[in-house]
Amino acid sequence: MAVGFEYPDLSVAAIRAGLAAHDFSAREVAQAAIARVDALDPQVHAFLEPTPELALAAAERIDAALAGTDAHNAADASAAATHNTALDSLGPLAGVPIAFKDNMNQLGTHTTCASLMLKDYTAPFSATCVERAIAGGGLPLGKLNMDEFAFGSSTETSAFGRTYNPWDLERVPGGSSGGSAASVAAGMVTVALGSDTGGSIRQPASFCGVVGMKPTYGVVSRYGVVAFGSSLDQVGPFGRTVADIAATLDAISGRDLRDCTSQEVTTCFTDYLERGVAGMRIGIVSALTDAPGIELEIVTATHQAVKRLESLGAHIVEVELPNAAAALAAYYVIGPCEAFSNLSRFDSVRYGYREPDAADLGEQYEQSRAHGFGPETIRRIMLGSYLLSSGVYDTYYYPAQQVRTLITQDYQRAFEQVDALITPVSPRTAFRFGEIADPTSMYLSDIFTIPINIAGNGGLSLPVGLGETSGLPVGVQIIGPQFSDENIIQVAAALEATYDIRRRAPLEAGIHASIEDRLGTPLKAPTQASAEGGRQ
Ligand code: GLN
Numbered sequence: 001m002a003v004g005f006e007y008p009d010l011s012v013a014a015i016r017a018g019l020a021a022h023d024f025s026a027r028e029v030a031q032a033a034i035a036r037v038d039a040l041d042p043q044v045h046a047f048l049e050p051t052p053e054l055a056l057a058a059a060e061r062i063d064a065a066l067a068g069t070d071a072h073n074a075a076d077a078s079a080a081a082t083h084n085t086a087l088d089s090l091g092p093l094a095g096v097p098i099a100f101k102d103n104m105n106q107l108g109t110h111t112t113c114a115s116l117m118l119k120d121y122t123a124p125f126s127a128t129c130v131e132r133a134i135a136g137g138g139l140p141l142g143k144l145n146m147d148e149f150a151f152g153s154s155t156e157t158s159a160f161g162r163t164y165n166p167w168d169l170e171r172v173p174g175g176s177s178g179g180s181a182a183s184v185a186a187g188m189v190t191v192a193l194g195s196d197t198g199g200s201i202r203q204p205a206s207f208c209g210v211v212g213m214k215p216t217y218g219v220v221s222r223y224g225v226v227a228f229g230s231s232l233d234q235v236g237p238f239g240r241t242v243a244d245i246a247a248t249l250d251a252i253s254g255r256d257l258r259d260c261t262s263q264e265v266t267t268c269f270t271d272y273l274e275r276g277v278a279g280m281r282i283g284i285v286s287a288l289t290d291a292p293g294i295e296l297e298i299v300t301a302t303h304q305a306v307k308r309l310e311s312l313g314a315h316i317v318e319v320e321l322p323n324a325a326a327a328l329a330a331y332y333v334i335g336p337c338e339a340f341s342n343l344s345r346f347d348s349v350r351y352g353y354r355e356p357d358a359a360d361l362g363e364q365y366e367q368s369r370a371h372g373f374g375p376e377t378i379r380r381i382m383l384g385s386y387l388l389s390s391g392v393y394d395t396y397y398y399p400a401q402q403v404r405t406l407i408t409q410d411y412q413r414a415f416e417q418v419d420a421l422i423t424p425v426s427p428r429t430a431f432r433f434g435e436i437a438d439p440t441s442m443y444l445s446d447i448f449t450i451p452i453n454i455a456g457n458g459g460l461s462l463p464v465g466l467g468e469t470s471g472l473p474v475g476v477q478i479i480g481p482q483f484s485d486e487n488i489i490q491v492a493a494a495l496e497a498t499y500d501i502r503r504r505a506p507l508e509a510g511i512h513a514s515i516e517d518r519l520g521t522p523l524k525a526p527t528q529a530s531a532e533g534g535r536q
Contacts, residue, residue, distance in 0.1 A: 007032035008187025008504060011240070012247040015095045015190065019066065020087055026059035026066075026095035030139050033097035037141060037188045043511045045163050046173075046183040048102050049110050050142035055097065058139045062095050092250045092270070094137030097189040101177050102143040103150055104193060104235075105224040106130045113226050114158035115148045117352045117372035127224025128256045129193055129235045136251030141189050144179030148374045149343065150200055150228045152176050153445040154436070157376045162433060165208060166505035167473060171430040174204030174445075177238070181208035184238045187504045191248045192238040197228045198331055199426075199449025201236045202461035206425040206475025209505065211245050211492070212238045213460040214452065216482050218263040219249075221256035229338035232331075232453040240503035242462070242493040246270045249485070263483065272490040278313030282306075282491065283418035285321055288448060294427040297467035301474045302424050305464055308498045309422065309491070319414040319421070323406040327451035330407070332443060333387055333400035334454075340384025346372065379439065404454050411455040415481035420491045422478055424448050425461045429472040448477060458485040462492045465501045 005024050018024050034052040041047050069086035087094050100106055103113045105123035112118045126134075134140055147157040155163045155178025163178040165171040166186040173182040177194030181204035184192050194201040196214035205212025213236045220235040227233060237248035246269035253265040289302050310316050346352040348368030355371060358364035373381070387396045414421065426445055436442050452459040461475040478495070480488040509517050 005032070008036060009240075010190060012093065012096050012190060012244045016087060019062075019095050026062040026139065027056065029095050029097065030055040030059035033139065033141055033189060036186075040166075040186050040188055040507065040511060043164060043169065044166055044182050044186050044188070045161055046144055046179040046186065046188065047099065047142045048112060048114065048145050048160055048179070051109060051140055052142075054109075055139040055141050058134060059095065062090055062137060065090060091136035092247045093133060093191070096138050096191060096247075097141050098133055098138035098248075099141045099144050099180070099183050099189045099192045100130055100133075101146050101180050101192070101194045103146060103195060103226040103228075104130050104143075105226075106140065106143065109143055111143070111226065112160070113149045114146045114160055115373065115377065116159045117346050119159075119353065121351065125224060128221035128258060129225065129252045132252045133193065133248070138191075138251070144177070144183055144192060144194075146179055147176035147200075148377050149226070149339070150176040150195060150197060151339070151376045151380050153199070153203055153442050154431070155179065155204075156433065157374055159374055165430050166507060167209060168430065169511070171432050171472070172207065174207030174426075174430065176200040176204075177212075178204050180238045181205050181210055181212065184208070184210045184240060185505045186507060190239065191244050193235060193248075193252070194238055195225055195228075195233055195235050196449075196453065197232045197234075198335060198453050199446035201238065202449045202459055202475070202477060203426050203445060205238055205461040206463070206473065207430040209463045209466075209473030209475075210238055210240055210503065211242055211460065211462055211496075212236065213245050213249070213485075213488065214458060215249065215253065215485050216458040216480070217453075217456040218261050219253050219265055219458065219483070219485060221254075221259040221262040223256055223258040223262075227338075227342040229335045230342065231338060232335065234453070242460075242489060242496050243270070243273055245460070246273055246489050246493075249489075267486050269486055269489045272486040273493040275490045275494075276312065277309055277491055277494045280314045280420065280487075280491065281317050281418040282309050282314045283317050283319040283414055283421040285319060285324075285421065285423055287320070288324065288423050291427075291447075293444075294424060295429065295467070295469070297429070297469050298424045298427060298474055301464050301467070302422065302476050305476045305495060306422060309495055312494055312498070314491075317418050319417055321407075321410045321414060321451070323403065323410050324451045326403045327407055327454045328443065328447055330400040330403040330454055331446075331450045332383075333396045334404065336380045336384035337387050337397055338384070339380045340388060343377070343381055348372070376439070407451055408455045411451075411457055419484075420478055420480050420487045422476055422491075425475040425477040429467050429470045429474060452479055457482050458488055460488045460492050462496060463501060463503070464499055
């Protein structure tokens, strides 16, 4: 057994290697993860429901399977090799602490979507992504906070309290998958799953300095994930490295007969980590990168990333996406219409909170929905209800679908010229709680991520260090052609290797220490800790 391993920085590959070498057991990894959640989550509040007993049970299954093969092969000289084969058969996430956004059903746990409406709902089954992550060897640590029903960009709309950005506890972690991003950034779990309808994986990943990927629509099954916008929703992983993202995607991707939009995926994403970008064509969109209103440090970080790709041998090509600017408008028609339809099931009869003192059925519906849903959810439902009403439908919903087709064609044309695109993720770094109060400004957080959901392509947010002005994490977005998500992994892994940056929020100085104390000065220089712990 190892004498104390550094759990918070362990990568998927390091856990695998440690298990293979008997440096530690899956049980010890689970215990370290549980201890870290216990120590940090009272301040970060990434978890809505920790499940330590499920993590320990999963770890024991893994240890038992490994011990079984070891005993069986005790007399065999190739026992070590067989031990590794046993690990392979346990799946790409063997012994890896993982947690799930709370819109994902996991048998026996609550699925609240961070809403009072579903406060007492217990999942009678598991979502396919959850099932595959656990079948792939993951140790399920719990359910993670989010914006209510995934409406939002800051996790401030959760009915159960905010999540704090581990890099600066006075700031939002982004959203809607804020709990997923914060749990990975704080080193509580190695990887996490989130969902992304307009940016909800990529924006919080960039705010929390971790990697987050929304695969092409159809790569991961949505079965068992509470629907927001069914034509836009996609599940994807968070991790501290691109390699951890690839391993998680290997575990959860592929066809699922219970989601007819899911597709066969035969790609092994992990195979694309070392291929480099020499000769690849990578597109930039100047109209986006240099758009007004973007913080200068975001523009600078994006330009620097482009230069690095060029020096690795990629050909940089300027492309145009003439209709992308209309994506936000189309999204705020299509998204609320689909949400209105999907959320009609939470009616206090079939599902959800029921107002106890209603006089009749009409009043029960009315009051249960008025009290069970928060203000942003009600805003989306009202908007969808209006946009789908007769007379209005032809003016908004129908043209929004036409615009969607034009945007999709823009991306198809761009990907005839390039193998991947690089753009910013978010126009700014993590903001303070309450700083963005009006809904329209909040909606503008997603101008770089929403077009990708509208077109259906995959996109990944890669951390590229701390902004010179804000001292906060900045990400760049790598986008791929539809169903060529391996291009994204290939480019992101090559670009990632050029940065020597921290992958985890600097919490060593104590979670109550000031941001300056925790970051040290100067902000941009890699610290000793990052040089030692930043890479596995
Ligand atoms: N922030 C966007 C919204 O509020 C996207 C949310 C998401 O991707 N779930 O709709």
